[in-house]
Amino acid sequence: MYKRIPAHIGIIPDGNRRWAEENGLHKKDGYAYGVPPGFLLYEMMVEYGVKEATFYGFTKDNNKRAVEQRDAFTKACIDAVETLANRDAELLVIGNIDSVAFPKELLPYANRRVRFGRNLIKLNFLVNYDWAWDLKKGMEQGDIASADISRIDLIIRWGGRRRLSGFLPVQSVYSDLYVIDTYWPDFKKEHFHEALAWYQDCDVTLGG
Amino acid sequence: MYKRIPAHIGIIPDGNRRWAEENGLHKKDGYAYGVPPGFLLYEMMVEYGVKEATFYGFTKDNNKRAVEQRDAFTKACIDAVETLANRDAELLVIGNIDSVAFPKELLPYANRRVRFGRNLIKLNFLVNYDWAWDLKKGMEQGDIASADISRIDLIIRWGGRRRLSGFLPVQSVYSDLYVIDTYWPDFKKEHFHEALAWYQDCDVTLGG
Numbered sequence: 001m002y003k004r005i006p007a008h009i010g011i012i013p014d015g016n017r018r019w020a021e022e023n024g025l026h027k028k029d030g031y032a033y034g035v036p037p038g039f040l041l042y043e044m045m046v047e048y049g050v051k052e053a054t055f056y057g058f059t060k061d062n063n064k065r066a067v068e069q070r071d072a073f074t075k076a077c078i079d080a081v082e083t084l085a086n087r088d089a090e091l092l093v094i095g096n097i098d099s100v101a102f103p104k105e106l107l108p109y110a111n112r113r114v115r116f117g118r119n120l121i122k123l124n125f126l127v128n129y130d131w132a133w134d135l136k137k138g139m140e141q142g143d144i145a146s147a148d149i150s151r152i153d154l155i156i157r158w159g160g161r162r163r164l165s166g167f168l169p170v171q172s173v174y175s176d177l178y179v180i181d182t183y184w185p186d187f188k189k190e191h192f193h194e195a196l197a198w199y200q201d202c203d204v205t206l207g208g
Numbered sequence: 209m210y211k212r213i214p215a216h217i218g219i220i221p222d223g224n225r226r227w228a229e230e231n232g233l234h235k236k237d238g239y240a241y242g243v244p245p246g247f248l249l250y251e252m253m254v255e256y257g258v259k260e261a262t263f264y265g266f267t268k269d270n271n272k273r274a275v276e277q278r279d280a281f282t283k284a285c286i287d288a289v290e291t292l293a294n295r296d297a298e299l300l301v302i303g304n305i306d307s308v309a310f311p312k313e314l315l316p317y318a319n320r321r322v323r324f325g326r327n328l329i330k331l332n333f334l335v336n337y338d339w340a341w342d343l344k345k346g347m348e349q350g351d352i353a354s355a356d357i358s359r360i361d362l363i364i365r366w367g368g369r370r371r372l373s374g375f376l377p378v379q380s381v382y383s384d385l386y387v388i389d390t391y392w393p394d395f396k397k398e399h400f401h402e403a404l405a406w407y408q409d410c411d412v413t414l415g416g
Contacts, residue, residue, distance in 0.1 A: 062415050062416075064415065065416060131378075131381050135343065135346070138343070138347050139346050139347045139350065161384070161411075162384055162385045162387075163382060163383055163385060164380070166381040166382065169377035169378060169381055172377070173372060173373070173377055174373060174374065175371055175372075176369070176371050177370045177385065178370065179370075202369070203369075206269060207269025207270050207272065207373060208269060208270075208273060
């Protein structure tokens with residue numbers, strides 16, 4: 001169906017709070033609605049032969065938000081990772097575990113790849129991630145903290161913002177960015193097809 | 209006229225070769241047509257009170273192109289910097305000067321800020337820039353090579369591609385990216401207004 005499938009897709013599932021407000025809920029309540037779309041997207045990526053995917057969970061900067069929002073997005077991340085841990089995937093959680101904001105439930109998956117079932121896809125989650133921390137590890141230890149995550153071909157962002165928001169600066173240097181205006185909890189399968197269709201015509205030259 | 213003016217704008221002037229082909233010229237001939245629009249844009253940025261601007265000249269990866277193209281984009285960069293050296297600006301050229309691809313004509317402006325006339329704007333040019341080299345300096349010397357360039361608020365890219373192509377990964381982590389489909393040599397003043405108008409509604413939260 002598609003001539004070119006990106007080997008590695010980055011997912012920025014933004015707009016959970018705006019979605020909640022539009023639907024008469026508290027901001028914090030949006031995050032839980034962001035978990036089920038992640039599984040749908042996981043299944044589509046496996047079906048279409050994507051080899052690696054990275055989900056933007058939450059960042060150090062997100063921790064500046066109200067405490068009930070922090071609790072809610074942390075829980076959503078735990079739920080997402082724990083459910084995917086029962087699927088076929090090689091799971092890797094990257095984030096600063098030396099901070100209290102890192103959920104202890106995810107320590108078993110932190111900074112090392114854990115295989116579940118058949119190795120259908122590499123799945124990475126950024127949890128309490130911080131781009132400056134990622135690069136600083138490189139300065140201190142010779143390799144960035146996210147060194148096990150490969151270069152990203154296509155980034156799909158929901159919620160309309162046209163920016164990376166600190167998402168893996170090294171792996172994103174040549175990524176094509178496709179932005180969907182719909183808020184993430186309203187994810188539709190068509191969004192993935194839209195992004196893939198757009199990607200067919202991206203002229204990937206890597207500067208050459 | 210505008211409520212918010214980005215303090216620092218990044219400029220990715222892409223599409224010179226595609227423009228040349230569409231106009232019956234050789235690919236290499238497009239670059240020279242990319243110099244005059246830079247001055248128009250410089251003048252508009254000064255007029256609207258932009259404090260700092262960074263132009264993407266060429267990168268290490270661009271050096272993979274045909275030699276006549278390399279010669280042409282190198283000459284365009286020299287012309288652009290030397291002409292702006294006679295305007296009111298603090299000029300800074302960032303790039304790897306330890307490579308033969310770095311034009312010796314620009315050594316006087318390399319890796320140190322040089323002031324001309326009145327200090328109306330900080331103008332940065334990336335010349336023989338390489339994102340990996342930039343970060344590697346940080347690993348070796350504690351600070352990235354482009355440390356004198358500040359965080360970028362708005363990046364405007366001409367030529368339709370929706371990606372950063374290795375443009376200052378650290379300074380671009382939270383930048384809003386506005387893409388104009390027109391090729392750079394066909395720059396119009398309206399493009400700058402379009403980008404500023406769009407930027408008015410960007411909700412800058414820096415993750416909070």
